[in-house]
Amino acid sequence: MVNLEELKKEARQILKEGKVKYIIGFQRSSNGLLPVPAFIKNPEDVEKLVWDPTCVYNLTLFLRDEKRKKAKEKEPDERPVGIVVKGCDSRAINVLLQEEFIKREDVYVLGISCENTGVLDEKKLAKKLKGKKAKKVEFGAKDDFVVTTEDGKIKIAAQEVLAERCLECKAHFPVVYDVLIGEKTKRNVENPFKSLEKIESLPPKERWKFWKEQIDKCIRCYACRSVCPMCYCDECVADTINFVVTPDTPAEEKAQKIKWLEKSPVSSENFVYHFVRAIHLAGRCIDCGECERVCPLDIPVRFLNKKLEKEAKELFDYEAGFDPDKPSLVSSFKDDDPEDFIR
Amino acid sequence: MAEEFEPKIVAFLCKWCSSAGSDLAGVSRMEYPPNVIPITVMCSGSVSPLYIFSAFNKGADGVLVSGCHPGDCHYIKGNFYARRRIALVKKLLEYVGLEPERFQMSWISAAEGVKYTQVIKDFVQELKPLGPQKKLRRTQ
C-alpha cells in the first residue's frame, strides 16, 4: 500500500537539499471533498501533502504555467519543479517531453502507483451515498475505499465508485519518475476500450442523435481546454473569432487569422470545436479524464478522445505517453499503414 | 417533379498530382459532373483536418482529399502523413454519425485524368441518395 509518510519524507528531503524549487502536490481544501493543488516551498509545509482517492487532478497542467512564468523571468531559477503524479499524469509528462515542451531536468517526478484501485468519481459516490455527504475518502486495505460520512465510516468496493478511466486503466503506475511510491502491481484489463462499445454499437443515426444532443449542450466555456495539460498552444483556432478586419489590416495577418468558427455555441460551431479538440489530442491524450470531469454540462468529451485513442492503437499500434523518444502519432507513419479507405 | 439534388463536393487536390490529373481531364475534354469545387493545395500532407471540418461547416455535401500515389509525393512523404491523419478524421466523423460516404480520399496521378473523372462520378452517385449534408452545416 502507498505510504503517505514515504512521500512526505521524500518531499521534505528534496526541499531541504534545495534539489527542487517547489513541489506541486495535493492538499486538503477547507471546503468540499476534493483536495486543492498545493505549491510547497518550505520543508515544514510538506505536512500538508495528502494522498487519497480524491486526488483526481492531473497536476502536470501546472507545468504549462510554470513554463510561461519562467519564460518571463530575467534570471529564472533553473532548478526542477517537484511534482506528484499518478500513472496517467506521468504519461502526460512523457508526452510533454516527447513534444519538447518541457525537458526532463525541468521536473522531479514523485510518482505514486494506484496499485489495485485508482481515483474516485465524485458523482458515482454521491449516488451511492444517497444524499449523505462524504467528508473523507481513504484507501482501504482490500481494494476498497473507506468513506467517512456524518454517520461514521463505511467501506465501499473501489470498483463501484472508481472513475471510468481507472476501470479501463492498464498503466496504473507511473512510467516516468524519480521516486516511486507504492508498487507496480499487476492488473488485468481485458478491454481498455470497453466503455466505448455502448456508443460504437449504435446504428449511425442513433449515434448522430446521441452526439448531437451532447455537443449541442456545450456552452463553449472551454473548461475542457483549460484543464488539459496537452492544450498548451499559445493560440487556439477556437480563439480566432474576435478578429476584426480594418482597412489597414495587412494581408498576411488576414491570411493567418482566418475566422474558422463562430463563437456562438450552436451545433455546427460546437462540432468544429470538438472535432478540432479531439483530433489535436489524438495520440496525445493520456486519458486523465479531467476534461470530462470539469465539464459543467456533463458532456462525455472523454468518449471522443477515447475513440481516437482506440483507433490509434488499432490502426497504427500507437499509444500515447509511453515513450518520449518515439515520434508522435501524426508525425510518423509506417509504409503499411491501412489504406483500404482510399480510392 | 422536384429538381434533382446536385451535391457540392469540396476537393482538396495536391498541385503535383491530383490537381494536374483534374486539369488533364479538363483539357482532354473528358466529361464529368460539375459538382466539384476544387481547391489546389501544395500536398495532401498539407491538408489540415480543420480544412475538412470547415468545408462541412460551410456546407459541403462531400469532401475529397486527393494526393499522389504512395511513393510519388513531390515532398516524398507528405501523402503518408496525410493517409494517417485522414484515417483518424474519417473515423471521427463516422463515429459521430456522419455518413461515411461523405468523406473520401484518393490517389490520383497527373496522368490519371480518367481516374479523376471516375472518382468524381462515383462520389456524386454516392452522395445523391444522401441528400444535402445538414448535420454539420452552419445554419446562421
Ligand code: SF4
Ligand atoms: S487512470 Fe490509472 S493511473 Fe490514472 S488515476 Fe486511474 S488508475 Fe490511476
Ligand code: SF4
Ligand atoms: S467544458 Fe463542456 S461546456 Fe465547456 S467547452 Fe468543454 S464541452 Fe463545452
Ligand code: SF4
Ligand atoms: S483530453 Fe482530457 S483526458 Fe485527455 S489529456 Fe486532456 S484533459 Fe486529460
Ligand code: FES
Ligand atoms: S505532392 Fe501530391 S501528395 Fe504530396
